[in-house]
Amino acid sequence: MTQMRRKKRAVSGVLLLDKPYNVTSNSALLKARWLFTAAKAGHTGVLDPLATGLLPVCLGEATKFSSYLLDADKGYRATIRFGKVTTTGDLEGEVLRERPVTFDETALRRVLAQFVGPISQVPPMYSALKFQGKPLYEYARAGVDIERQARDVVIHALELVSFDGSEAVVDVLCSKGTYVRTLAEDIGEALDCGAFLTGLRRTTTGGFTLEQSITLEALEAVPETERDALLLPMDVLVAHLPEIVLAPEQAGRFRQGQAVRIAEKCETMLRFRVYLTETREFVGLGEVREPGVLSPLRLVAASAAEV
Structure with a gap:
């Protein structure tokens, strides 16, 4: 009898995985993605099959910000x-x-x-x-x-x-x-x-350590309903950037791809983590391309389910 295909979820977050020996980074990524039934996943830097250790895995909307760890020490x-x-x-x-x-x-x-x-x-x-x-x-x-x-x-x-x-x-x-x-x-x-x-x-x-990670075996042993609690929020990938908080009306325009005016006086080309005022919801990244104006750089889908 053919096994039913598991429905993929739009779950978003960062999993710190301890990759095992003699397993490719892609195989470890696919296993983690399957365990979370995630619709989308990517890792942040290949480890050779014979190497072990810290492999941050980005799920869902977090993949939009994975390049910041690719460039990290x-x-x-x-x-x-x-x-x-x-x-x-x-x-x-x-x-x-x-x-x-x-x-x-x-x-x-x-x-x-x-x-x-x-x-x-x-x-x-x-x-x-x-x-x-x-x-x-x-x-x-x-x-x-x-x-x-x-x-x-x-x-x-x-x-x-x-x-x-x-x-x-x-x-x-x-x-x-x-x-x-x-x-x-x-x-x-x-x-x-x-x-x-x-x-x-x-x-x-980057700022993550092996002590924070989990093995595939340990992850598989965690009940499916409790696995999402192991995910870090996607904005940890850009925690080194300064933040800015937008009012709902501003955030709405920003999410539609429109530049918004800000009170902050800062250098052009400076990037910010952008949040919504009341909920502290992470909206994405913005960049100041002209004084007093914040332009969208990379946005989180409004429907993204994040931990």
């Missing part, structure tokens, strides 16, 4: 093994070469300090970065090497958690677009022995 706990180089930069690859590990913790700390700040990275072939519509890892699996342009990223902090002589655990805080596998390989080359990742766990994204 990210934190990771990386486990780096020295003395070998692999084809993929992690445990899954074949060993290309081995060299002895002869440095001590002092030398390791000195090299880590050299990578803090703006650096240049060449994206790895085993990555989801696309070339002519196909991810690079598909070319890599076919034995085809594609020339990649170096990109500038920023390593805000590298903190050594532990080192046993051959493997180090390092906390990394970095800008968007950073490849931690490439960072591990570059650190290994700077120490003249090579290195690869044996573990990677995302611990922070």
